[in-house]
Each structure stands twice: as structure tokens, then as C-alpha cells.
Amino acid sequence: MIDFEAVSFHYPDAAAPALRDVELHLPEGELCLVAGRTGVGKSTLLGAVNGLVPRFTGGRLAGRVSVAGQSTADRPPQEFAALVGVVGQDPLAGFVTDTVEEELAYAMEQLAVPPEVMRKRVEETLDLLGIAELRHRALRTLSGGQQQRVAIGSVFTTLPQVLVLDEPTSALDPTAAEEVLAAVLRLVHDLGTTVLIAEHRMERVLQYADRLLYLPGDGTVREGPPQELLPEMEVAPPVVELGRVAGWHPLPLSVRDARRHAPTLRRRLAGQGPPAGPAQATPARPVALRAERVSVAYGRKVAVREVDLTLRAGEVTALMGRNGSGKSSLLWALQGSGPRRAGRVRVGEADPGALGPEEARRLVGLVPQNAADLLYLQTVAAECAQADAESAAEPGRCRGLLDRMAPGIPEAAHPRDLSEGQRLALVLAIQLTATPEVLLLDEPTRGLDYDAKRAFGALVRQLADDGGSVLVATHDVEFVASTADRVVVLADGDLVADGPTADVVCASPAFAPQVAKVLRPEPWLTVDQVRTALATREVAT
Ligand SMILES: Nc1ncnc2c1ncn2[C@@H]1O[C@H](COP(=O)(O)OP(=O)(O)OP(=O)(O)O)[C@@H](O)[C@H]1O
Numbered sequence: 060m061i062d063f064e065a066v067s068f069h070y071p072d073a074a075a076p077a078l079r080d081v082e083l084h085l086p087e088g089e090l091c092l093v094a095g096r097t098g099v100g101k102s103t104l105l106g107a108v109n110g111l112v113p114r115f116t117g118g119r120l121a122g123r124v125s126v127a128g129q130s131t132a133d134r135p136p137q138e139f140a141a142l143v144g145v146v147g148q149d150p151l152a153g154f155v156t157d158t159v160e161e162e163l164a165y166a167m168e169q170l171a172v173p174p175e176v177m178r179k180r181v182e183e184t185l186d187l188l189g190i191a192e193l194r195h196r197a198l199r200t201l202s203g204g205q206q207q208r209v210a211i212g213s214v215f216t217t218l219p220q221v222l223v224l225d226e227p228t229s230a231l232d233p234t235a236a237e238e239v240l241a242a243v244l245r246l247v248h249d250l251g252t253t254v255l256i257a258e259h260r261m262e263r264v265l266q267y268a269d270r271l272l273y274l275p276g277d278g279t280v281r282e283g284p285p286q287e288l289l290p291e292m293e294v295a296p297p298v299v300e301l302g303r304v305a306g307w308h309p310l311p312l313s314v315r316d317a318r319r320h321a322p323t324l325r326r327r328l329a330g331q332g333p334p335a336g337p338a339q340a341t342p343a344r345p346v347a348l349r350a351e352r353v354s355v356a357y358g359r360k361v362a363v364r365e366v367d368l369t370l371r372a373g374e375v376t377a378l379m380g381r382n383g384s385g386k387s388s389l390l391w392a393l394q395g396s397g398p399r400r401a402g403r404v405r406v407g408e409a410d411p412g413a414l415g416p417e418e419a420r421r422l423v424g425l426v427p428q429n430a431a432d433l434l435y436l437q438t439v440a441a442e443c444a445q446a447d448a449e450s451a452a453e454p455g456r457c458r459g460l461l462d463r464m465a466p467g468i469p470e471a472a473h474p475r476d477l478s479e480g481q482r483l484a485l486v487l488a489i490q491l492t493a494t495p496e497v498l499l500l501d502e503p504t505r506g507l508d509y510d511a512k513r514a515f516g517a518l519v520r521q522l523a524d525d526g527g528s529v530l531v532a533t534h535d536v537e538f539v540a541s542t543a544d545r546v547v548v549l550a551d552g553d554l555v556a557d558g559p560t561a562d563v564v565c566a567s568p569a570f571a572p573q574v575a576k577v578l579r580p581e582p583w584l585t586v587d588q589v590r591t592a593l594a595t596r597e598v599a600t
């Protein structure tokens with residue numbers, strides 16, 4: 060179905076090729092997971108499948124890419140639309156109409172699908188992706204996850220033979236991600252669709268993958284069954300890491316595989332529970348932000364209802380909840396520039412909503428979901444220099460923070476030409492340079508590989524240890540497990556849970572990290588905890 064024959068690709072002016080001598084032959088009816096660190100070329104590989112690379116990116120492509128026997132060089136991408144459905148990393152950028160229903164119908168209209176078939180497929184897709192109640196909504200008013208579901212729905216409707224999804228679950232809550240993947244699997248199994256998914260949260264996809272395409276970082280692509288490739292891979296989900304730590308063969312691909320080993324692992328850990336979380340009551344820590352009865356509404360739609368929330372210095376708090384539950388709305392209301400219908404927010408004595416932008420920024424920083432909007436200079440070096448200057452940091456501070464998350468980005472690179480993860484790392488580095496008293500982050504781990512996430516988690520931790528307070532809205536349960544002291548949960552605008560991380564997430568079907576699912580009912584959170592406990596025991600015996 061998809062063939063790459065001796066394919067190499069150079070971006071204009073790039074020193075090294077993004078793809079090098081790639082040889083791939085993917086049959087119909089397979090789900091292929093494309094994995095590799097941030098910036099290794101996953102999006103480039105996906106773009107080559109439908110000809111967007113090099114047609115819209117520029118650059119030199121050597122060799123031949125073909126889909127169903129047709130070379131992508133011979134025909135423009137529009138002509139491949141019936142064959143290849145593509146969902147990019149930024150759903151909003153891909154929308155061509157105004158409302159959900161129009162967007163779902165658009166691709167079919169282009170292919171002149173008869174109206175009665177169109178109606179039926181729109182209905183089916185609304186149901187399949189759980190977005191029926193959004194059908195008349197304007198696309199730009201949807202939450203991030205709602206937009207992502209509509210973007211995926213809009214390619215489902217044409218029943219393409221090849222489906223290319225670039226980080227399709229990055230804005231989805233864990234339950235929504237499972238639902239969307241189940242729908243994708245149905246296409247693979249029932250219609251023989253070939254699916255390529257690039258995804259950093261491998262824990263969400265690996266167990267369904269027939270094949271892995273691994274990009275080690277030198278432009279080449281290694282390809283094979285997951286069991287064969289995983290041992291050599293630099294990126295792997297927590298269950299695989301757990302398998303490595305515990306010495307299991309073959310490595311587990313899913314929680315289910317790993318649970319078979321749970322009794323022996325428990326025996327090896329005997330006597331050792333997971334380390335206690337941060338002290339439950341920390342009244343001694345000073346209050347950094349206090350919100351009282353904060354409500355947000357859009358017209359008649361109440362998005363946040365009378366939320367009370369106190370953030371303390373030294374604390375990293377995760378804000379979780381289903382897509383559309385009000386997380387982004389709450390963050391913007393706390394920061395002050397979003398609509399706040401009622402309630403009171405105080406950082407120290409000040410209401411950040413009433414301050415000028417300069418002053419507000421020193422108190423409360425916010426990294427929005429579409430973080431790239433914050434970048435406007437011509438080079439990475441200029442962005443970093445400005446960040447240092449604005450926060451009177453020693454020169455090089457921002458660049459140093461960036462290198463800890465995404466090393467090796469050229470100084471002269473234009474922010475526009477960075478990979479998604481690299482761009483996000485840059486925005487995060489800029490915000491961390493400013494060391495605001497309260498840092499609000501909206502889904503900050505999209506596009507970050509496991510190492511980058513670990514580095515980012517450490518930086519967030521550092522900010523908190525230095526007396527800052529951090530609130531992170533996120534669906535990334537593994538990031539929460541390793542980084543957050545405390546978790547608050549929103550459900551349809553109401554704050555429904557608030558407590559230490561292990562207490563809130565371990566027993567939850569949706570929010571439990573993989574290690575907790577393997578070792579429940581004991582509240583283990585991370586592979587690192589297990590690694591440390593095993594090492595301690597070995598020393599003891
Ligand atoms: N238009 C461009 N011009 C020059 N270099 C580019 C361009 N687009 C991407 N690159 C570079 O090519 C490399 C591969 O980028 P790509 O977006 O394919 O990575 P990725 O693996 O998808 O990353 P991520 O996981 O962050 O999405 C990166 O180093 C990036 O900086």
C-alpha cells in the first residue's frame with residue numbers, strides 16, 4: 060500500500076538530511092506506530108506519504124514514494140485525498156470550514172460523494188467519535204480535545220485506504236484517546252485501511268500496533284514487529300521500561316502483559332511499599348494564589364462553576380479532567396486575561412486581571428495550548444536573547460534551559476521551521492526563564508519525547524523548589540505521575556477531586572499511570588520508584 064524506495068530528503072539549507080535512504084513496504088490493513096525522539100523526522104516521514112513533503116515544504120526529495128502503486132511525485136496531494144486521509148499536529152490549522160457539521164462534510168464534497176451518502180456518514184462519524192452534541196458549534200469555540208476529535212472525524216468520512224495521523228491523541232483525555240483508537244482499529248480490521256500514527260505517548264498506542272517504524276535520529280527508519288525493535292529503542296512506554304527493570308522476556312507491550320508478572324514482582328518488592336508522597340498537610344507553605352468561587356461562562360454555557368482553589372509555593376499541581384471540562388477556561392481566568400464571570404483571584408494582594416501586562420507577567424505566566432503563538436522573532440537565538448533580557452537573567456540562561464529539553468537546535472533556526480516538540484521546548488524555556496511566582500501550563504507535553512518530558516518535569520520541580528507554584532492542565536497521566544505533588548480534577552466545570560497525586564490517580568480507571576495499573580492495589584506511580592525499591596532490596600540482601 061505504501062512504498063518508499065531509496066528515499067532521502069533535505070530541507071532547504073539543512074546541514075543533514077531529515078530522511079536518509081529510507082526503504083519501506085507497508086501492506087494494507089496494518090496499524091504502524093512511528094516512534095522516535097523529538098525532531099527526528101516523524102512528521103517529515105508522514106508528510107512524504109501524501110506528497111506534502113516536498114511539495115509544500117520545499118527541499119530536495121530523492122527516490123520514489125508511492126501509495127497504492129501511484130507515485131506521489133506525479134500527482135498533487137489533492138488528487139490523493141480519496142486515497143490518503145491526513146490529520147496534522149495542529150487541528151485548528153487544518154480546518155477549512157466554520158462549523159463541525161460543515162467540516163465533517165467538506166472532504167466528501169470535494170470527492171463528489173452523493174448527498175444521501177454524505178448525510179449518513181456525517182451521522183455515523185458524529186456518533187463514532189462522540190461529538191454529536193457539538194454538531195452545530197463553531198470550530199474555533201471548541202476545546203482543544205474537541206477540535207482534535209473533529210479533525211480526525213473529518214478524514215474518517217471519506218473512508219481512505221491510507222490514514223496518516225500525526226500525534227492524534229495529544230489533546231485527548233485518556234478515555235477519549237481509547238475511543239478514537241478503537242475507531243481507528245475498526246478501519247484497520249474491517250476495511251483494511253493502512254494507518255500510520257506518530258505518537259509520543261506510546262503507552263496509548265503500542266499495544267495495538269502491528270508494526271513499529273523507529274527513527275533513531277540519523278534520518279534512517281528501522282521497521283519491524285514491536286518485540287523485535289523495542290530492545291534497541293531509546294523511547295519506550297512505562298510498561299516496557301518496567302519490563303527492562305524487572306528483567307522480563309519478552310518485554311510487555313501492554314498493562315495486561317505486565318500484570319502476568321505482577322505477583323513475582325510484588326514478591327521481589329516484598330515489605331516495600333511505594334515511597335510516601337509529599338507530606339499531606341503542608342499548611343506551613345505560603346499561599347501563592349487563591350481563587351474563590353471563580354466562574355467562567357460563554358453565553359449560556361457555564362464552563363467553570365464556582366471553583367475554589369488554593370495554590371501554594373513549592374507545589375506542582377496537575378489539573379485534570381475530560382475534554383471540555385473547563386481546564387483551559389479556568390487557567391485563563393486565573394491568569395486574568397480570560398473571561399471571568401464571577402469570583403475573586405489573588406496573587407499576594409493583587410488581582411492579576413487588574414494589572415498591566417508587564418506586572419502581571421512577573422506574577423503569573425501562562426503557556427497556552429497553541430504555544431507557538433508566543434513566538435514572533437526570526438531566530439531561536441533572538442527569542443532566547445529577548446527572554447534573558449526581559450527577565451534580567453544572565454545571558455545564556457534561556458538557551459541552557461532549552462538544551463536540557465531539546466538539545467542541538469541551531470541558533471539561526473527560524474522558530475517556524477522547528478519540529479512541534481522543539482518549538483514547545485523553546486516556549487517552555489522562555490517562560491521558565493522569567494521564573495514567575497505562579498506558572499500556569501496548558502497541556503505542555505505535546506510533542507515531547509520521554510527524555511524531554513523528564514527534563515521538563517525536573518525544571519518544573521526546580522521552579523517549585525525555588526519557591527514558585529505550578530499548575531499544569533494535562534491529559535498526560537505519566538507526566539502527572541512523575542511530576543505532580545497534587546491533582547485537582549474538573550468535571551463539567553465543577554471541581555470534583557483535590558488531593559495528593561497517588562490518592563487521586565491510582566484508583567481511577569482513566570487517570571492511573573501504567574505502573575499503578577500493573578501493581579494495584581498498591582499505589583506505585585512510576586518505574587523510577589520500582590527501580591529504586593528493587594535496588595535498595597538488592598543492597599539489603
Ligand atoms: N521547514 C523546515 N525547514 C528546515 N528544517 C525543518 C523544517 N521542518 C522541520 N525541520 C527540521 O527537521 C527535523 C525533523 O522535523 P519533524 O517535524 O519531522 O520532527 P518530528 O520527529 O516530527 O518531531 P516532533 O516529535 O517534535 O513532532 C527537525 O530537526 C526540524 O527542526
Ligand SMILES: Nc1ncnc2c1ncn2[C@@H]1O[C@H](COP(=O)(O)OP(=O)(O)OP(=O)(O)O)[C@@H](O)[C@H]1O
Binds near residue numbers: 384385388
Ligand atoms: N467561546 C466559546 N463559546 C462557547 N463555548 C465555549 C467557548 N470556549 C469554550 N467553550 C466550551 O467550554 C467548555 C470548556 O472548554 P475548555 O477549553 O475550558 O475545556 P478543557 O477542559 O480545557 O478541554 P480540553 O481538554 O479539550 O482542552 C467546552 O465544552 C467548550 O466547548
